[in-house]
Amino acid sequence: MQRPLAVLLILVSAFLLFWRLDGSAIWRDEGTTAVWGRLMVDQGALVPWVYDFDKQQLLVQAPDGHDVNSKLLPAMQSYLQFYVAALSFFLFGVSEWTARAPFALLGALTLWLFYRLGRTLYPGSAWALAPPLLMATSLMFLHAARQCRYYVLVILGCTWLLLELAHYLKEPERADRRSFYLKLAGAGFLLYFSNYVSFVCTWGSVGLFAFARRDWRLIRGFCALSAVMAAVILPEFFLLHAEFAGSFPPPLPQPLWDIYQTTFAYRGSELWRTAPWFLVFPVALWAFRREGALSRPALALGGLGLLMLALPIWVDSDRIAAFSRGLFAVWAMASFAVVAALALPWLRVREKSLAMWLGLPAMLILVLSPLITIGAGRDKATTRHYYQILPPAILFAAMAAATLGRRRPATGVAALAVMTVWPTFNVEFGGTDEVVPRQFTNDRSYNGPLIQFLETNVRPGEKVAFHRNVKGMAMYFYFPEIRWVGLLDSTAPHNQKFRGRIPDDQFDDAPEADWFVLWDTRGEPARSLDTAAYDKVWEYAYPNFRWGWTRHDEAFVRRYEVYRRR
Secondary structure (H helix, E strand, O other): OHHHHHHHHHHHHHHHHHOOOOOOOOOHHHHHHHHHHHHHHHHOOOOOOOEEOOOOEEOOOOOOOOOEOOOOOEOOOOOHHHHHHHHHHHHHOOOHHHHHHHHHHHHHHHHHHHHHHHHHHOOOOHHHHHHHHHHHOOHHHHHHHOOOOOHHHHHHHHHHHHHHHHHHHHOHHHHHOHHHHHHHHHHHHHHHOOOHHHHHHHHHHHHHHHHHHOOHHHHHHHHHHHHHHHHHHHHHHHHHOHHHHOOOOOOOOOOHHHHHHHHHHHHHHHHOOOOOHHHHHHHHHHHHHHOOOOOHHHHHHHHHHHHHHOHHHHOOHHHHHOOOHHHHHHHHHHHOHHHHHHHHHHHHOOOOOHHHHHHHHHHHHHHHHHHHHHHHHHHHOOHHHOHHHHHHHHHHHHHHHHHHHOOOHHHHHHHHHHHHHHHHHOOOHHHOOOHHHHHHOOOOOOOHHHHHHHHHHOOOOOEEEEEOHHHHHHHHHHOOOOEEEOOEOOOOHHHHHHEOOEOHHHEOOOOOOOEEEEEOOOOOOOOOOOOOOEEEEEEEEEEOOOOHHHOOOOOOEEEEEEEEEO
16 A cells, blocks of 8 residues: 555655746746856856856845855855756756756655655654655645755755654664764755755754763764864855854844844744644644653643644734734743643653654754744744754654554544645745745746836846846846846945946946836835936736635735836
């Protein structure tokens, strides 16, 4: 029975990963990865410059220049994603398909590693297929794997780490083997060169796990490995990313508490919609009860925590963000009661199974990643910045279904069905213009009309300015021949270091643009747009999707406005 199910899972996964990869246009953030990756190929460069030296064209997504360092290299983002895109373009040419396909292939590799993790937990059982099934059908995973972006690299690195830890837990003697630490290093470097913040969160969680195990072989090996890796990571970070890290996020006039409260309210809603925690946590408590480790205080804490965690699912994020500080603090602390409810019985179990031990690093990653990322990024942090939470979330869901299924198969299958369907209700995940649902439905309504307009109306040699630049990155993928001007805020202190090194028309005090494109300006005026000198010649608006949890909400509308010089 297991073999036919495995074949069916492979076919379903291939369909979900590769069907209609080019069904929607490149959206804003993937445009950055695709453009800088192609620029490597065009210039024959071994590093991802953000400047086309032949055309004297800067290619950045932020007017304050935070995504470029003084060396004209990416400052904000890790570099591996650009090499993945560049290799695909070099081998197969430039298209939407070739931009996304290598990341989908890495998604397939992730599913294979997750299957190996399932076999480690449930050898010889069909429940080994539960982890890759839940991953393959997770909309959060498909968002990561079907985009030209680093997201799936983070998921792959975290999955690899969890797999190696599972192998260690099954065979603790691996802590004496060099090959074990080489694999940990491979997963760690994969994470770092995909997203350095994800690396800090995940690697730190593994370190805490090592100390919790009290296995001095593992502790010594992990510390020695970390020291060796630091010799590579620290110079790279300070050489390429320190300028960005030291100045981001920019200060805001609001009190810091209000910033964090609003951010946690919105991110919390997405976090608790990624998996059916209302089902996973009770199953975990039930499993501890069967072990005789569940106390009444833990049960009470679990009930309180589940009640609080359900709030972002049913209550609008705006309402939670509007709580008084005292009420929000009470809600936030009560939400963490679930962690305490699981920790107390976990500590009481004398002979912990492999799954129980593996749950420790998974829980650490799941809890610490949002806290650290939001703590550092504040209002700029979004769920797509800590994709490493997905493997632990999927792992817990799969273990819950298997725990039920190995005792009552029909109940386990029913739970697995619920967990498979649950993520599809969060269609707007991550603020990515719903690119994956649009791919599946061949919907190009968010970028397609602008692409057609520029293709029809902009003549060779004409200059185009975008506000905001991030939309310009996506358009530059389709029109590398356009002259993009007015990218940098001429008043930003960081940008002054580029004066004299790039043409003056790259600054917004002298754009000399023939066309001006405004997109979702968020109330920010385009300082260099003199409406007396331009006519609005085109306007277009498109709504975001409304489905699942937000089906009754009013659709958020983004708008394009195109101006032409008189």
